[in-house]
Amino acid sequence: MLDASASAAAFPLGGIGTGNVSIGARGELRDWELANRPRKGGRNPFSFVAIHVAPEGGEPLTRVLEARNRPPHEADQGYYAGDVAGLPRLADTRMHGRYPLLELDFVDDVLPVEVGLTAFTPFVPLDADDSGIPCAVLRYRVRNPGTAPVRVSIAASLGNPIGAGDTSNVFHFPDIEGRPRIGARDEDGLRGLWMTSDLADDHLGHGTVALTTPDASGTAKPQWLYGFWQDGAQQFWNEFRTDGHLAPESVESMDPPPHPDWMSKLRVGSLAIEHELAPGEERDFEFRLTWHFPNRPRGWAGNIIHDDPNIGQVVRNAYAARYPDAWAVARDLDARLPELEATTRAFVNALYDGSMPGAVVDAVGSNLAVIRSSTCFRFDDGSGSGGTFAAWEGSFDHVGSCEGTCTHVWNYAQSLAWLFPDLERSARRTEFMLETRDDGRQNFRTNRIFGSPAWDFHPAVDGQMGSVLRVYREWLLSGDDAFLAEVWPALCHALEYAFTEWDANGDLVLDSKQHNTYDIEFYGENSLANSMFYAALRAAAELADHLGEPERAARWRDAATVGAERMDALLFNGEYYQQNIADVDAQRYQYGSGVLSDQLLGQLLAHVVGLGHLFPAEHAKSAIGAVFPHNFRSDLSEHESVQRTYAMNDEAGLVLCSWPRGGRPRIPFVYSDEVWTGIEYQVAAHLIYEGLVDEGLTVVEAVRHRHTGGNRNPWNEVECGNHYARSLASWALLLALGGQHYDASRGALSFAPAQPGAFRAFFSTGTAWGRVEIDDDALTLLVDGGELDLRVLRLHGRVLTPDPATGPPLSKTLSAGSSTRYSTTAS
């Protein structure tokens, strides 16, 4: 629970690939990034909500529905004019975000009513479309605790953001392309503000925005006065503070014409809902913000891929194929909101109300914001299948961070695969159908999704092996043989490439120049690259078996076995796996005898897809176990790093590498002293898989203690950019703690909780999601969405049979709403 002092907190609203607006800890709308680009700190002037309350027989009171701004008060003109910071506000808030659902209560002694805000964008597991609606529901709940009736008016004001660039200069010379307008609109059972502009349909900034309510009461001022000064704001406030009513302006501006071109560009409108509340009455005042900015740049225009010949052209967002404009979004939302909200709440309950440790649920749930942040997008590829998924690594404040759905970063992500598996399959198709060359070398950033030339750079050993492994994950979750058949030839090439490119001496232990997720090359044998190699070999062997290619399967499985034995013999130092390198300073950026947190990344990923141990189990446990004491610091005050800083002072965190036995290179790899949440999560999940549950949870708690609103945003784990994809590794915690695994081809679902005691958790497969409840030998599945093909169910490896009283037989599809009990006792 946060209060208004949590200045770093920003709870993002918005769907997959739609852009966002966030709610800050004061209850304010902030970080306007609706139009297909990151825009942290982005302002939309005069976009705020205010309340007018008139108790019968008492003094009316008008307040902005935000807690007061907290110091420092530093801007070079006091405050941004569009914030109307000089209007009176409330004392405090209590903010409780369980992504994707925000509840925020306003705290104030003066206001005669109690006010809370519920805000969300529908989130439907397994349905990227219904989780990708460009909208935000803002529901203000007002209660009259007094003994006299109170007339309440709540007005939402909104600047027309279409075409807006830098809006820091509010009144004079605002940077707005085109000519925005606002009209009143009342149809489809909705009334509200309809925001348009005259930008051409294929203009990058083209769009529409609607602020609507199904509530028929109240008044509106579709367009404030514009002018050289703040006449519009003054006039709005004059009216609203008087009686809570608004009226359309009779003129557009009080400034005498002619008006300079810029003057009429900033358009603001207000929509009020008004009700009288009897003593004790509670009532919702609901606004819905919908938007529609169909056009994205056709190309990355990022900081790595510069050869986008199509820059200046646009592609269309996937949502634009479903909705012609923002009013259509509003209409669809209105029609389906009860169902969409019920599903959203069911997901929230399933995820957050279980028995898993709070920090884990928090880590899993909060980072889902990545999927719906500016880091990810979907564009209409004309296939009619929902579009192509693509993503940055993260989002800098004003531009995507590194581009191209980077394989070695997305390697760590699990959440997307288990919630929106079709999006991960889209990414695999890109990697193998577009970005794997004839010789098997894979471009680890995609540029060809835009029809642009392939990016020419080193291949990344970890990313490329990870892509192979992830095809296996996608296939396990979907059983999609067509998908598998589609990518299989390229997958084989990509895997074989490792033998020829990275294994110079042919001993099945990769040893050549190995570009990797640290943006440098490792030389010599190391367990990061090789654990990825062996995991990929074993995964591909499983797939080869399924495809009836037993020779291939056997060769890869043998290579994994032999290679892993050799690597273990070469690199295990009795405690952990180190790098085999003669002179650690001969090349810069190596780690040598260091304890690398990622040393067994491939092993973790193998656990996630149920491949078991690649190396001797006791060595794997020893190695990941060594990471904890050596790399986890309960206090970083004495830590020395000239690299990037994501954890500091008395905070705890897991560093990427340490050298307890000495041998630190003069210039170690360039991120060695950093703390990345994505790696903390993969290490924590691995610790749990190896039975070191307390150590894993300690790491997770450290991460989340660093994200408590006053220090950092709970809904934004930063690495190279906001909403960094690697943080989606957190889902592996859920998998590890539940021992959850699903194989769609066999209809086989299994659980193996890592801790004793009653277990309650969210579960998902590629086609169904819901809750699992485990008490001793009894397991209950409650399916909240989708359909589950269930032919085998295991608990701690034992096959369960259904309870004859409640359960259907196995080999049965369970549909949403079914609650089915299984137990070992019946077997």
Added chain:
Amino acid sequence: MLDASASAAAFPLGGIGTGNVSIGARGELRDWELANRPRKGGRNPFSFVAIHVAPEGGEPLTRVLEARNRPPHEADQGYYAGDVAGLPRLADTRMHGRYPLLELDFVDDVLPVEVGLTAFTPFVPLDADDSGIPCAVLRYRVRNPGTAPVRVSIAASLGNPIGAGDTSNVFHFPDIEGRPRIGARDEDGLRGLWMTSDLADDHLGHGTVALTTPDASGTAKPQWLYGFWQDGAQQFWNEFRTDGHLAPESVESMDPPPHPDWMSKLRVGSLAIEHELAPGEERDFEFRLTWHFPNRPRGWAGNIIHDDPNIGQVVRNAYAARYPDAWAVARDLDARLPELEATTRAFVNALYDGSMPGAVVDAVGSNLAVIRSSTCFRFDDGSGSGGTFAAWEGSFDHVGSCEGTCTHVWNYAQSLAWLFPDLERSARRTEFMLETRDDGRQNFRTNRIFGSPAWDFHPAVDGQMGSVLRVYREWLLSGDDAFLAEVWPALCHALEYAFTEWDANGDLVLDSKQHNTYDIEFYGENSLANSMFYAALRAAAELADHLGEPERAARWRDAATVGAERMDALLFNGEYYQQNIADVDAQRYQYGSGVLSDQLLGQLLAHVVGLGHLFPAEHAKSAIGAVFPHNFRSDLSEHESVQRTYAMNDEAGLVLCSWPRGGRPRIPFVYSDEVWTGIEYQVAAHLIYEGLVDEGLTVVEAVRHRHTGGNRNPWNEVECGNHYARSLASWALLLALGGQHYDASRGALSFAPAQPGAFRAFFSTGTAWGRVEIDDDALTLLVDGGELDLRVLRLHGRVLTPDPATGPPLSKTLSAGSSTRYSTTAS
């Protein structure tokens, strides 16, 4: 006393017209704005100071000499890489700034030595050159409180800032023009880093920088390694943490050539001073940063005056006429530092150690930073007389705010006139010699100082009358008859212009469309414009008398008398002066029956120059007295303003206008609900002049409580931009509390403290400064600088005679260092 939590605090170093770098409350260097433009938040990567301590027989310790960064920790890559935020720091600080002198103590339990920082740029009253040296002295004082010797090395690292634009991307693609280099230099008894670039001499970014020390001990690394990653920082830290020694690099970069063009641009060097401290020993480790960026744009390139035909050309800073480069600055500083520092300290003692209330001294002293901020500058006009002074109204974070030494804003400023009177005379020359048209209309912003066309806009009644009045002030302080003769013809035109332009009905009460400092026009009679008019008339009459033009003097004096009587009859409502306007809503932006805080600005300015009451004394007292209860708010939580916000929540402040009798216009003037420190000071000074001392001090305390480091920067009062010129009204508090007045033409100095009891204060005239001490009837003058022509000395109106024991006769010039006692008892 601030601590490291005062995140808004930034103590500016740098001289008049030189640019600045500031010290933050963590002891860090921040806000790099050396190169002739505002750049708040401006970064110079890797510019920090670190300490290595090696106690004999103990563990060595290395720390950045800053307190730890406090949350929030929010940037989209963790922290700015150039901050090396991941290096260990200290627990806290104690910061005590008495502008221009900063003392900061580091607080830490782990460090075995005590460390403090003294930082300043020489400040010499009445000498704009010696107060305008482009330098900062950074003196670290280390004490060894232990029982064993400690070897101490302090290294200052500095990025070469020449040509740097946006340095947010440190390693990759830094935005740096030209090719910066750093060399070691050891001559003139100084050793250090010599920073140059290859930009042409007339390039806007051309310059040189030197980081020097007179200390012969220690080592240096003139240039860190450059490269794609942070090799340079790692290598610096590796070396420094080992033993406190630095060595030049044998190569420029470890990256294999060829290097892309951008790669070698970021240049950083380090200079260390090293000493062994015996038990109990204390020692200074002194660095001097000097810089030389000679070229300013020839033109404002601001947000108002857009017709600068000379943009692209440059003018040269006044300091560039005195120094060929930054090494010459360092040499001069080294040669004269003892004397310059002694004078600086004498000024600080004189200003801060008196008997005046702390908030007043704070208000007077802290805002002197305006004069040496990016708000003000001097450029070489070829006259050899120190150059032309010009100023913005204030400084936005990245560009000057409104331009042209705006007369209606600078109207309020007093500090400059009493400390650097030649700069104010330069501004008067501009106003009358360049910007007053033949018909007397004065352009209230200057563009002609750059040889550009005059700005074509309404004249400002308050600004234009104020310029006349300020000529009188400048003449009183200087007795400079040549200056007076030079401006006199234009002054007469400018004053006469009021009769013809603003007095439509010829009744000597201005009543026409009156543009003013609120950036709108008042219509009808109002006391703001008219008090300025009558003050100007009376001042000009005094000057006319002096010039032997008695008819003119009489006519102006009569107009002031008759007009003031009429205005008083027309506007005084029994409590205060209101605006005479039939329908306050017929035109927007009026105030009608409101209580205008500025209603008697002309009267305050008349008091400042000793002209006495313009209106009936009891009415003046009533009117300014009414401003306090009506416009001063002890808590602004309920205040409602859609305008700019400079005070808020539970803070106290004086609003510009209020309507206690009703009649608030629908759309009042555009700043009416704002709180401006410059107006708070002018009102407070006026309250003191009228005997309402407690009320005046209450207002001042409110301002300074809003600037305590955690909320806002104590050394930066913001209005339309940082370091806003109007805040220099605070000097009037010092004048009002001391009743100080000087008339150079008569050698007449007078004091009349507003409060009983012993009085100790700074005093200045146009040619001398020092301390005044008053105990009952005895007055002691201690002259600390300059020469004082003293022929008449008065205390509360009574003429003092010198104490025969210590004092010289009157009609004597008192020189710096003299301490002279006068007393009424001897008369």
